[in-house]
Amino acid sequence: MIERTDTAKSYRLSRIKSKIAWNIALFFAVLQLIITLTPFAFMILNSFRKQFDMLQQGVFHLPDPWYFKNYVEVITHGFFGFFFRSVIVVLISLVLMLAVSSFASYPLARMKFKFNALIYAAIVAMMSVPMHVTLIPIFKLTTAVGFYDSLKSLIGPYVAFALPMSIFILTAFMKTIPKEIEESAEMDGCNRYQTFFWMFLPLSKSGLSTLAIYNGVAMWNEFAFANTFLISPENKTLPLALGQFKGEHALNIPINMAVLTLSVLPMIILFIFFQEKLVKGMIAGAVKG
DSSP states (O other): OHHHHHHHHHHHHHHHHHHHHHHHHHHHHHHHHHHHHHHHHHHHHHTTSOTTHHHHSOTTSOOSSOOOHHHHHHHHTTHHHHHHHHHHHHHHHHHHHHHHHHHHHHHHHHOOOTTHHHHHHHHHHGGGSOGGGGHHHHHHHHHHHTOTTSTHHHHHHHHHHHHHHHHHHHHHHHHTSOHHHHHHHHHTTOOHHHHIIIIIHHHTHHHHHHHHHHHHHHHHHOOHHHHHHOOSGGGOOHHHHHHHHHHHTTTOHHHHHHHHHHHHHHHHHHHHHHHHHHHHHHHHHHHHO
């Protein structure tokens, strides 16, 4: 009877501790949600106000009336030109980055050769190089090859600076794929290329999706290289549109909020549709690695 009583007490105590822990976690989760959503609420609500309504109404009150002409103003002043140029640059950069990182990760993860560890260490070391330290050398190189003031000037730096982290993550991901899969492919007569394209790439979809979303957001928001290499209005990407609209409408905060809302909307939609793949890729790398 004493043992049963002790067991019941310990069970109740563990349940109480579990409830307390969950309540604390829930509190901090709600707090984090509030902190995260507050800037979005400020941005979206004030994008539907007239220029001086922010001075007359509270910034977190519902607009009265709802003013949609800010979005009309933004769209009719070339917003979609900036938008599509950013889409082109990000898509091309992501395709090249994923192709190169997957081609590099496979031999580093699955093949044994003399300089494997040295090459991998060098790639990992490149992660410590600050991106903006290379602005002047890349500017000189871009000017020398004739890519200055064109979208091609952004693709190279975007791919180059995304590769070290991508290869590091994808190599660790490919190392977790069971060796038996590779051996069975070899027994079926597959060579290295067939094993890579038919087995490893399909099995690495979660890792590739994670890298695409992670690097895609960084490329979409990148400003320093775009501001340095692009000067013509017909070549500027979306981050530069924010600076242009801010200059033209310095005192009209609602229009600037409308530009920001339209700029972040594609990334939010992308995350909503692909968040499951992102989480799966992160969990797979964390648990198996």
